[in-house]
Amino acid sequence: MGASFPVPLTTRLTQRLQIAHPILLAPMGFAAGGRLAAAVTNAGALGIIGGGYGDAEWLDTQFREAGNAAVGCGFITWSMAQKPAVLDRALAHKPRAIMLSFGDPRPFASRIKEAGALLICQIQTRADAEIAIDAAADIIVAQGAEAGGHGEKRATLTLVPEVADMLAARAPETLLCAAGGIADGRGLAAALMLGADGVVVGTRLWASNEALIHDNLKQAALSASGDDTVRQTVTDIVRGFDWPERFNIRVMRNAYVDRWLGQEPQLRSVADIEKLRYVRASDEGDATTVAPIVGEGIGLIRSIEPAQAIIGRMVLQAEVALRRGARAVLIEED
Amino acid sequence: MGASFPVPLTTRLTQRLQIAHPILLAPMGFAAGGRLAAAVTNAGALGIIGGGYGDAEWLDTQFREAGNAAVGCGFITWSMAQKPAVLDRALAHKPRAIMLSFGDPRPFASRIKEAGALLICQIQTRADAEIAIDAAADIIVAQGAEAGGHGEKRATLTLVPEVADMLAARAPETLLCAAGGIADGRGLAAALMLGADGVVVGTRLWASNEALIHDNLKQAALSASGDDTVRQTVTDIVRGFDWPERFNIRVMRNAYVDRWLGQEPQLRSVADIEKLRYVRASDEGDATTVAPIVGEGIGLIRSIEPAQAIIGRMVLQAEVALRRGARAVLIEED
Numbered sequence: 001m002g003a004s005f006p007v008p009l010t011t012r013l014t015q016r017l018q019i020a021h022p023i024l025l026a027p028m029g030f031a032a033g034g035r036l037a038a039a040v041t042n043a044g045a046l047g048i049i050g051g052g053y054g055d056a057e058w059l060d061t062q063f064r065e066a067g068n069a070a071v072g073c074g075f076i077t078w079s080m081a082q083k084p085a086v087l088d089r090a091l092a093h094k095p096r097a098i099m100l101s102f103g104d105p106r107p108f109a110s111r112i113k114e115a116g117a118l119l120i121c122q123i124q125t126r127a128d129a130e131i132a133i134d135a136a137a138d139i140i141v142a143q144g145a146e147a148g149g150h151g152e153k154r155a156t157l158t159l160v161p162e163v164a165d166m167l168a169a170r171a172p173e174t175l176l177c178a179a180g181g182i183a184d185g186r187g188l189a190a191a192l193m194l195g196a197d198g199v200v201v202g203t204r205l206w207a208s209n210e211a212l213i214h215d216n217l218k219q220a221a222l223s224a225s226g227d228d229t230v231r232q233t234v235t236d237i238v239r240g241f242d243w244p245e246r247f248n249i250r251v252m253r254n255a256y257v258d259r260w261l262g263q264e265p266q267l268r269s270v271a272d273i274e275k276l277r278y279v280r281a282s283d284e285g286d287a288t289t290v291a292p293i294v295g296e297g298i299g300l301i302r303s304i305e306p307a308q309a310i311i312g313r314m315v316l317q318a319e320v321a322l323r324r325g326a327r328a329v330l331i332e333e334d
Numbered sequence: 335m336g337a338s339f340p341v342p343l344t345t346r347l348t349q350r351l352q353i354a355h356p357i358l359l360a361p362m363g364f365a366a367g368g369r370l371a372a373a374v375t376n377a378g379a380l381g382i383i384g385g386g387y388g389d390a391e392w393l394d395t396q397f398r399e400a401g402n403a404a405v406g407c408g409f410i411t412w413s414m415a416q417k418p419a420v421l422d423r424a425l426a427h428k429p430r431a432i433m434l435s436f437g438d439p440r441p442f443a444s445r446i447k448e449a450g451a452l453l454i455c456q457i458q459t460r461a462d463a464e465i466a467i468d469a470a471a472d473i474i475v476a477q478g479a480e481a482g483g484h485g486e487k488r489a490t491l492t493l494v495p496e497v498a499d500m501l502a503a504r505a506p507e508t509l510l511c512a513a514g515g516i517a518d519g520r521g522l523a524a525a526l527m528l529g530a531d532g533v534v535v536g537t538r539l540w541a542s543n544e545a546l547i548h549d550n551l552k553q554a555a556l557s558a559s560g561d562d563t564v565r566q567t568v569t570d571i572v573r574g575f576d577w578p579e580r581f582n583i584r585v586m587r588n589a590y591v592d593r594w595l596g597q598e599p600q601l602r603s604v605a606d607i608e609k610l611r612y613v614r615a616s617d618e619g620d621a622t623t624v625a626p627i628v629g630e631g632i633g634l635i636r637s638i639e640p641a642q643a644i645i646g647r648m649v650l651q652a653e654v655a656l657r658r659g660a661r662a663v664l665i666e667e668d
Contacts, residue, residue: 010662126559126633145479146489155480155489157515157524158560158630164520165634181491186498190491190524192662193655225460226492296492299460300499319663321527326660328344328526329653 009315013175013198020044021315022198025205027074027099034065036210039307041069048072048099053079054086063093070096077103078244091115102150102247109135124152129163133171141200144180148203148295150247156180164195183297185317203295208307214285217292218304224252226296234260235291237267238278251291343649347509347532354378355649356532359539361408361433368399370544373641375403382406382433387413388420397427404430411437412578425449436484436581443469458486463497467505475534478514482537482629484581490514498529517631519651537629542641548619551626552638558586560630568594569625571601572612585625
């Protein structure tokens with residue numbers, strides 16, 4: 001599976017999944033289509049299509065785009081639960097894995113496993129991690145608030161080791177991945193130090209050639225610092241997505257977000273017309289209206305590149321960091 | 335300086351400061367007194383007294399408590415700026431370093447350096463890092479929102495590498511430390527991967543024998559998850575501290591915080607009487623009223639121990655993680 005590289009980064013994740021690199025593509029709704037997922041798999045990691053709110057036609061198209069590459073598919077659990085047939089539709093494509101985020105995965109766990117797909121559960125709190133263990137997840141993804149898109153409050157840096165300790169005590173065979181803020185090889189190496197077996201990468205692969213995002217938005221995001229991102233709900237209100245209150249969505253601030261931040265009730269009252277405006281701005285790639293859905297890691301990204309180049313450099317940079325770290329320990333023995 | 339250990343963790347920070355371990359004590363107001371600072375220094379790291387809001391008598395006492403140990407002193411910059419004589423009072427004790435957080439350090443930089451102390455500037459955003467570079471800080475501390483106590487929004491995991499890139503371009507000799515969420519050796523090792531030269535540790539050393547915190551509060555915090563902490567302002571309102579709006583304070587939730595969260599204007603209107611209630615609760619160690627000021631890392635802490643044991647295990651655990659990381663890279667060469 002996947003291309004082979006001269007010096008792979010070997011973890012339990014790469015061994016269990018038989019992939020070269022301990023990296024999963026975040027199934028970013030609308031952005032992570034079949035072409036990006038296939039590119040990530042072909043680069044030696046695992047691509048996961050962003051099934052998002054569960055548009056069955058779109059999903060079929062994206063699995064076709066992925067061709068022969070072994071890819072997974074992710075869903076927003078609370079949304080998929082409203083039309084669970086879309087899960088069967090995805091399973092019919094024989095995905096490598098199904099990743100469920102933002103909701104209770106237990107009602108869907110056995111169907112996914114019986115279909116031969118890995119069950120990946122993304123969680124944002126310790127309480128959610130307990131539920132993911134109950135669901136017998138093959139992989140738990142601990143997602144911190146620095147992530148782009150939907151998420152919650154905890155930081156990756158503390159959530160990952162806290163969940164690692166839970167798994168060591170209760171489910172030592174369950175794999176753990178870190179998500180949120182991992183945009184280069186330094187973040188990948190850091191995640192391994194925290195006890196993760198691998199990472200989930202969103203923003204860095206959002207800023208790839210293959211992501212289904214208007215080029216204007218990608219370019220607009222390149223100059224941002226992580227300081228320019230914000231967790232908010234404007235972007236959901238204007239798109240008409242009715243998310244549970246505990247979750248919000250990190251985006252890059254722009255004129256539109258700044259206009260409505262703190263004025264959410266007023267935006268709700270004109271959401272019908274604003275939604276049309278937003279759709280038109282999306283088609284036109286108007287980055288002053290449509291907020292790039294990126295995380296704090298955007299401050300580490302300065303170029304749009306093919307996914308393969310991104311994965312390759314991330315792994316190489318992680319190797320450099322890990323070797324330097326070893327030198328910090330071994331310096332007296334050298 | 336400091337005790338020597340069989341396998342030190344060598345970084346630019348340990349070399350420049352001539353200390354055994356790349357760890358600084360967070361100058362936690364009221365909690366990090368002279369005894370804790372001295373214990374941290376004597377364990378091979380650098381202790382920093384929490385000068386907080388600048389009580390000169392208290393400071394003199396704490397420097398006396400530190401005895402001959404070389405310790406630093408930290409201040410809340412905006413508060414110290416209102417009574418700058420306290421900086422001279424601290425400098426008279428010949429501190430190893432002065433750490434300034436939460437405000438503009440530039441008016442004080444030259445006095446600190448001329449007195450022979452290292453200037454440490456703690457920042458929470460990229461814009462603050464620019465100011466710290468202008469102040470010619472010897473060490474910049476990039477503090478993420480997972481930290482206990484006062485802070486802002488950015489996560490350690492993304493802020494540290496973003497500032498590392500700034501320093502590489504603009505001030506490569508300036509040292510960088512990570513703060514926020516670093517409560518064990520895994521966090522220390524992760525910080526080194528992110529490009530930090532060392533770490534600042536608060537919560538883990540708050541939960542030490544030497545911290546000036548009522549034992550009831552320490553014990554109450556031991557069972558918490560990081561999920562049980564929250565950034566809020568109740569704790570400042572009730573204590574009568576008038577912080578700039580951009581900062582808030584992470585504490586462990588308790589009955590009192592839950593009572594007033596979202597009711598801050600009402601709390602302000604009865605702050606006089608509530609302050610008295612809070613002071614009494616502090617004296618009594620009533621953890622249902624007085625919120626333990628801890629960060630998300632509390633979910634990784636299960637015991638109160640002497641500072642020396644905490645530092646020793648943190649370094650040992652970091653070494654184990656770093657060696658494991660090196661094996662992940664080198665596995666094919668073994």
